[in-house]
Amino acid sequence: MTQQLIDNFGRTVDYVRISVTDRCDFRCVYCMAEEMTFLPREDIMSIEEIELLAQAFTELGVARIRLTGGEPLVRRGLIDHLHNIGELPGLDELLITTNGSQLSRHSQTLKQAGVTRLNVSLDSLKAERFKAMTRNGDLHKVLAGIEAAQQAGFQRIKINAVIMKGSNHDEVLDLLEFARDKGIDIAYIEEMPLGNIDSHDRALSFCSSDEVQATIEERYALLPMAHKTAGPSRYFQMADSDIRVGFISPHSHNFCADCNRVRVTVEGRLLLCLGNEHSVNLLPVMRANPGQLEPLKDAIIAAMPLKPERHYFDLEEEPQILRFMNATGG
Ligand code: SAM
Ligand code: SF4
Numbered sequence: 001m002t003q004q005l006i007d008n009f010g011r012t013v014d015y016v017r018i019s020v021t022d023r024c025d026f027r028c029v030y031c032m033a034e035e036m037t038f039l040p041r042e043d044i045m046s047i048e049e050i051e052l053l054a055q056a057f058t059e060l061g062v063a064r065i066r067l068t069g070g071e072p073l074v075r076r077g078l079i080d081h082l083h084n085i086g087e088l089p090g091l092d093e094l095l096i097t098t099n100g101s102q103l104s105r106h107s108q109t110l111k112q113a114g115v116t117r118l119n120v121s122l123d124s125l126k127a128e129r130f131k132a133m134t135r136n137g138d139l140h141k142v143l144a145g146i147e148a149a150q151q152a153g154f155q156r157i158k159i160n161a162v163i164m165k166g167s168n169h170d171e172v173l174d175l176l177e178f179a180r181d182k183g184i185d186i187a188y189i190e191e192m193p194l195g196n197i198d199s200h201d202r203a204l205s206f207c208s209s210d211e212v213q214a215t216i217e218e219r220y221a222l223l224p225m226a227h228k229t230a231g232p233s234r235y236f237q238m239a240d241s242d243i244r245v246g247f248i249s250p251h252s253h254n255f256c257a258d259c260n261r262v263r264v265t266v267e268g269r270l271l272l273c274l275g276n277e278h279s280v281n282l283l284p285v286m287r288a289n290p291g292q293l294e295p296l297k298d299a300i301i302a303a304m305p306l307k308p309e310r311h312y313f314d315l316e317e318e319p320q321i322l323r324f325m326n327a328t329g330g
Contacts, residue, residue, distance in 0.1 A: 004061040005262075005300065007272075007307040014064065015261040016057045020050055020078055021070035022266045026099050027135035028123075029199040030162055030191050034135060044266045047077045049286050051084050053264060056296045058090040066095040070266065073102040079109055086114020093117065097160070101137065103145025107152035118149055119187075121160045124168045125178055133167060146182065158185040158246075163212050164205040172215045180241045187233060187246035188212045209234075209247035216245065256310035270300065272307035280306065 005013040023038050024031075045053070054065055065085065072078060073096075086094050093116045100120040110118070122142060124130040130139040149157055161168070161175050172188065179186040190209055193202055216222060222236035222245060235246045256273075263271040268283030280303040282296065289295040 003059070003297075003301070005304055007304045009307070009309055011259060011307070012061070013260055013262050013304070013307070014062050015066070016054075016062050016064070017066040017068055017261065017263045018050060018053065019069050019264065019266040020045075020067050020072045021075040023074055024069060024071040024099070025074055025101055026071065026137045028099075028121075028137075028162075029133055029135065029167075030164065030202075030205075034199070039267065045264075045268045045283065045286075047075075047081050048291070049268065049283070050078075051081065052286060052291065052293065052296060053268070053282065054085045054091075055088055056293050056300060058088045059293065060297055060300060061090070063090060063092040064095065065091060065093070066097060068097040071099050071101070072096055073098050073106055079106055079113070082110070082113035082115070095119065097121070098145075099134070099137065100142035100145040100149075104141065104148045107145070107149040107154065110149075111152045111154060115154075117156050117158070118154050119158045119160050120146055120149070121162075122146075122175070122178075123161050123163075124171055125174055126171070129168060146184070150182070150184075156185060157182075158187055158244075160187050160189055160248075162189045162191055163207045164191060164200070165207045166200075166205055169207050169212075169215075172212050173219060176216060176220075176245065179243055179245075180238070183241075183243060185244040185246065187248050189248040190250060192250050209249040213247060259307075262307070270303050272303065278306045278308055 007013065022044070026032075027034055027036070057065065067078075067085075069075065082094075085091070094114050095117045096110065096115055097119040098121070100122065103118075103120070120142070123133050125139070127139040130137055130142075146157065146159075159175065159179055161171075163169050163172060176186060188209060191202060191206055213222065220238055223239065225235045225237055225244065232250045233246045233248045235244045237244060259273070264282065265271060265279075268281060268286060270280045270282050272278045272280075280299065282299055285295050285299045
């Protein structure tokens with residue numbers, strides 16, 4: 001029988017997000033500082049270590065793995081070896097969160113490697129604003145990437161949009177129309193206080209999911225979905241479209257009671273909760289026992305009691321989390 005990961009509060013962990021790089025070709029204002037120092041290669045997991053980690057988790061009952069970053073598609077060597085993860089027994093879903101800039105080139109390969117779903121970040125449909133929010137992103141490349149992914153056969157693509165006041169909050173409906181038109185899902189995300197940034201004041205730019213939802217409901221009825229996902233998101237359907245509309249609300253809605261996930265940073269640090277620093281460093285375990293699954297699995301099992309009951313984010317205070325989202329894996 002497959003082992004299971006169960007924490008002290010009876011929650012089963014069957015979903016892992018792995019950050020495969022801290023690097024990125026964008027510098028989104030809510031995610032990174034303009035000047036970033038990235039980690040030296042020896043401090044981050046190798047592709048082999050990422051594969052070993054994925055295998056260890058699947059042998060511990062994890063059915064869903066999301067690769068994120070940084071921008072996962074800029075990690076050298078990842079795409080060529082991705083099928084090793086895609087083919088792992090017990091894995092139901094291999095997901096990637098991407099900024100979409102490389103999707104035109106890689107969609108086909110991702111599909112063949114067994115990637116089941118893609119999340120693409122898209123905060124604006126205005127090229128100038130997109131460039132400003134990402135500090136150097138090219139909107140047209142991302143739109144072409146989404147197109148390529150659809151042509152490669154990806155079905156439930158989802159757009160992730162971080163909504164910020166004074167920036168893109170006037171595009172809530174335009175982004176929704178885009179999603180409806182393309183037949184892709186959309187999730188609106190509340191900005192989280194991860195990392196110290198100097199580009200804007202998060203207390204001023206914060207836009208709650210309830211505000212976004214109210215804007216949408218001025219034009220469309222949103223029908224709650226019977227199926228509830230474990231996590232910070234709530235999803236709705238629309239009467240005249242197949243797409244799902246989600247709200248990811250780490251601030252305004254506490255979702256910890258049914259949290260089923262853990263994260264691994266690009267440095268191999270197992271984070272038991274996004275909003276706390278509780279973690280265990282798995283890299284030394286992998287480096288001391290190259291290619292060996294059992295010591296790694298033992299370390300993961302031993303970490304489960306550290307998973308805290310809930311997180312606390314407070315916009316008025318200094319972020320308790322000083323790591324940036326790109327190192328954590330969104
Ligand atoms: N580079 C990929 C991308 O942008 O989709 C994957 C990594 S990115 C860190 C994952 C997700 O986190 C993106 O949808 C991004 O918008 C979101 N994100 C980054 N920083 C955030 C923050 N401070 N608050 C809320 N969401 C954030
Ligand atoms: Fe890069 Fe994604 Fe962070 Fe934007 S949100 S800087 S695309 S890692």
